[in-house]
Amino acid sequence: MLPSRVSPSSEKLPDLGVDLDAIESGTSLWKDAWLRLRKNRLALMSFWVLVFMVLFCFLGPFFTGQDYRTNNLEKTLLSPQAGHLFGTDDLGRDQLTRVMVGGRVSLGVGIIATTVSLLIGVAYGATAAYVGGKADAVMMRFVDVLYALPFTIFVILLMTLFERSIVLLFVVIGAVEWLTMARIVRGQVLSIKQQEFVEAAVSLGYSSGRIILRHIIPNVLGVVVVYATLTVPAVMLLESFLSFLGLGVQPPMPSWGSLIKLGADNIQLYPHLLVIPAVFFSLTLFSLNFLGDGLRDALDPRSSKD
Amino acid sequence: MAILEVSDLKTSFHTRNGIVRAVDGVSFAVERGETIGIVGESGSGKSVSCYSLMGLIPQPPGRIEGGTALFDGETDLLRCGEAALRTIRGRRISMIFQDPMTSLNPYLRVSTQIMEALQMHSTITRREALKRAITALEEVGIAEAASRVQSYPHEFSGGMRQRVMIAMAMITHPDILIADEPTTALDVTVQAQILELIRERQRANNSAVILITHDLGVVAGMCDRITVMYAGKVVECGTADDIFKRAAHPYTIALQRSIPSLGSKGKPLYTIPGLPPDLSRPIPGDAFALREGIRSGGKWLTTPPPLRQLSDTHWVRESDVILPPLEEVLHDC
Amino acid sequence: MFKFIGKRLIQSVLVIFVIITVTFFMVRFAPGDPFSAERKMPEFIKQRLMEHYGLNDPVMVQYANYLKQLVRGDLGPSFTETRSVNQILANSFPVSLELGGWALLIALGIGLPVGVVAAVFRNTMADYVPMSVAMIGICLPTFVLGPILAMVFGVWLGWFNVSGWFVTADRVLPAFTIGLVYAALIARITRGGMLEVLNQDFIRTALAKGVPFGRIVMVHTLKGGLLPVVSFLGPALAGIISGSFVVETIFQIPGMGREFVSSAFDRDYTLVLGTVILYAALITTANLLVDVVQVILNPRLRFEDS
Numbered sequence: 001m002l003p004s005r006v007s008p009s010s011e012k013l014p015d016l017g018v019d020l021d022a023i024e025s026g027t028s029l030w031k032d033a034w035l036r037l038r039k040n041r042l043a044l045m046s047f048w049v050l051v052f053m054v055l056f057c058f059l060g061p062f063f064t065g066q067d068y069r070t071n072n073l074e075k076t077l078l079s080p081q082a083g084h085l086f087g088t089d090d091l092g093r094d095q096l097t098r099v100m101v102g103g104r105v106s107l108g109v110g111i112i113a114t115t116v117s118l119l120i121g122v123a124y125g126a127t128a129a130y131v132g133g134k135a136d137a138v139m140m141r142f143v144d145v146l147y148a149l150p151f152t153i154f155v156i157l158l159m160t161l162f163e164r165s166i167v168l169l170f171v172v173i174g175a176v177e178w179l180t181m182a183r184i185v186r187g188q189v190l191s192i193k194q195q196e197f198v199e200a201a202v203s204l205g206y207s208s209g210r211i212i213l214r215h216i217i218p219n220v221l222g223v224v225v226v227y228a229t230l231t232v233p234a235v236m237l238l239e240s241f242l243s244f245l246g247l248g249v250q251p252p253m254p255s256w257g258s259l260i261k262l263g264a265d266n267i268q269l270y271p272h273l274l275v276i277p278a279v280f281f282s283l284t285l286f287s288l289n290f291l292g293d294g295l296r297d298a299l300d301p302r303s304s305k306d
Numbered sequence: 307m308a309i310l311e312v313s314d315l316k317t318s319f320h321t322r323n324g325i326v327r328a329v330d331g332v333s334f335a336v337e338r339g340e341t342i343g344i345v346g347e348s349g350s351g352k353s354v355s356c357y358s359l360m361g362l363i364p365q366p367p368g369r370i371e372g373g374t375a376l377f378d379g380e381t382d383l384l385r386c387g388e389a390a391l392r393t394i395r396g397r398r399i400s401m402i403f404q405d406p407m408t409s410l411n412p413y414l415r416v417s418t419q420i421m422e423a424l425q426m427h428s429t430i431t432r433r434e435a436l437k438r439a440i441t442a443l444e445e446v447g448i449a450e451a452a453s454r455v456q457s458y459p460h461e462f463s464g465g466m467r468q469r470v471m472i473a474m475a476m477i478t479h480p481d482i483l484i485a486d487e488p489t490t491a492l493d494v495t496v497q498a499q500i501l502e503l504i505r506e507r508q509r510a511n512n513s514a515v516i517l518i519t520h521d522l523g524v525v526a527g528m529c530d531r532i533t534v535m536y537a538g539k540v541v542e543c544g545t546a547d548d549i550f551k552r553a554a555h556p557y558t559i560a561l562q563r564s565i566p567s568l569g570s571k572g573k574p575l576y577t578i579p580g581l582p583p584d585l586s587r588p589i590p591g592d593a594f595a596l597r598e599g600i601r602s603g604g605k606w607l608t609t610p611p612p613l614r615q616l617s618d619t620h621w622v623r624e625s626d627v628i629l630p631p632l633e634e635v636l637h638d639c
Numbered sequence: 640m641f642k643f644i645g646k647r648l649i650q651s652v653l654v655i656f657v658i659i660t661v662t663f664f665m666v667r668f669a670p671g672d673p674f675s676a677e678r679k680m681p682e683f684i685k686q687r688l689m690e691h692y693g694l695n696d697p698v699m700v701q702y703a704n705y706l707k708q709l710v711r712g713d714l715g716p717s718f719t720e721t722r723s724v725n726q727i728l729a730n731s732f733p734v735s736l737e738l739g740g741w742a743l744l745i746a747l748g749i750g751l752p753v754g755v756v757a758a759v760f761r762n763t764m765a766d767y768v769p770m771s772v773a774m775i776g777i778c779l780p781t782f783v784l785g786p787i788l789a790m791v792f793g794v795w796l797g798w799f800n801v802s803g804w805f806v807t808a809d810r811v812l813p814a815f816t817i818g819l820v821y822a823a824l825i826a827r828i829t830r831g832g833m834l835e836v837l838n839q840d841f842i843r844t845a846l847a848k849g850v851p852f853g854r855i856v857m858v859h860t861l862k863g864g865l866l867p868v869v870s871f872l873g874p875a876l877a878g879i880i881s882g883s884f885v886v887e888t889i890f891q892i893p894g895m896g897r898e899f900v901s902s903a904f905d906r907d908y909t910l911v912l913g914t915v916i917l918y919a920a921l922i923t924t925a926n927l928l929v930d931v932v933q934v935i936l937n938p939r940l941r942f943e944d945s
Binding site for chain 1: 888
């Protein structure tokens, strides 16, 4: 590949019938990915389920005409009926509204904590890979050491010992989840750094800023998007796990985990209290996992087989 | 009588993007003790032909659509069924592969892998099998075979691993050895040694060898007869002299031109323009004539060109492709 | 080989030491103390107790005393129960160990065969059906699955007790609650690992030698194909432990998980530390074993090490 030969004639290139601008800016990768994703029925369905969940949880409470905090001790533990589609809980609160608000908390924690872990992980991993050498070795060794620690135990300790707040929850979960992200981003950046098109860009004399912007970021982005989609359910799982143990969000604020806990305590007589939040929670986790898998297949066609 | 006679073999792959006709009516025969070469670019169907005979085509997506492969005058390899095929594979027809780095199982000792070839086909004690394995390693020139037989594949170099592969393939004294690009992944200096070793083991066992390669240079000194394939079809076959001295098909000539020779120092190397065709679309006529950068008279673009016999041993497929004179080609580069 | 084990052993001891230290100071610096949690007691009694347990000493002195005690194998007295920490753990640890053992057995007993069969018969019903079920299993966290199993098999069908840990049948529901999720994960990992190996060139070599397919799976594929499962066992154990926190709560099992959660709530310093140390030892030992098994399975690792 001789640049001196290629560049002067580039203005006179014949019309190849393709969108050169799209290729240039790398959008064709995303366009292709979107086309492939649309063929994946399960992933597409998951996407719409998630859209529904978000709308249901975030807009729903405005339409139920109920408040998730107001106790009504005359109407405790009602079965599903007109006026209370999902029944009421042990304090007479409308379960439909509480499922919606609980979803807000679960989804919100999922998204925010993932973002936190994403920012830390990407910055850390990319720095390690880009700097390389000794610094890289030390940084990744640190991650290895943290990996060896039994994190759930520390998370439980932190949540029991200190004043439980939603901010602490974000920090704690973010602190756990960034490790894997850092590893993945580092691996991806390293492998891209060694690929021929980057070497070609270096040999063409492009600045490192341009190389990072044009070549490394677009190629890392796919992996990050896929992994983030798969981190959200992991985070939601952790949050619900903590809430189930009574260590997550504090009452009267519900989360799907604490609603499931209430259901679990009342399965003998009021199974709907368990089944309804469990279905919402599991359906959301399914959808996120299937969407993540679908995205991975769509963004990296090589890995799509098996 | 020929030990193996393949006629009109057709193998295709049914993929999401359509049916790939990888092998489309290939015929060849191998006599006992002789060496034949099957030559072509990657994707010409030369490996798929041999894998079809051995039942190594994953089905699906692969499918053997037709033809016969008569082994030793009695068994049709394409129809005899998996059980019968398994008694032939490894015992009467052995194979060695392109990449010795990945063709040996990294999790098993070399001894296990060599002995397995024997144990699969005969009742033999472990001791006896181990003894034979050590002898086989000595025969392929591995020093201190008795201790090295217990090593793992990663403890050998690439060339040594290919020697192990040969020992494994020849330990059952097969009638036929199929060598699929046996030297492609090796250093140039090792290549000649391995070819010489194959020839030497062939003579010791009186085996026939089918040498699959993309490199005409490799078959030149080795093969009695040569079959040249392009796009799943045989384009020319004949004795080594027929192919090297009296090549008639333009593709064969083009392949010969692309062999680097010592005398051509400083001159640019000829390469065949364009790429081999996409076999997932039906090609009604001469596939080579349709190749980008190739000029032809246009006679065989839509009708399939027939094979024409030039002599007792020499057959060529009709083609009206016009290769430019050599000087002009080299001038262009 | 011995050098390798020795090296990893030292690393494990270091990790445990770090965990002890971090936990010790985290617990001490957390607000509250063992005697202010729930019961109200006169200030002078509290002072007496603090004095008695050495809690008024400088933290570093307490730390040194605790380590000295620990070297003798003494985990100290519990602050909230009359028994010593050693006694409490001697009662509860075997329960959790048994629960975890059953769960692991179920996970491997179901996960491995299903994964192998799915890989061998890939893209058939024997692959699709169990893998779809596995995907559902992965999305069902223990705190959802546990109550559901209790509801169906305990309340509706009446086959098992919903809570307690007295007869052998009491093991079934809790062990399956934890085990099934890991069975699903192990099935997926096994399938992936087996497929990876089945697609290698050396499988073709074995076929060309006339090796029957059954032997190819058992001898040529299994060793390499199970490597990812072995490395997953470390994280799986950590997961089973956190699963036990939930399951012991749901089924009211007198195990270590429940002791841990309640001791953290009660600020029972010594009991918290005792459980954390035991967990850390368990996890690091398991990781060590996993590493050793990996080296045994993979001759290439053995070679690099010597």
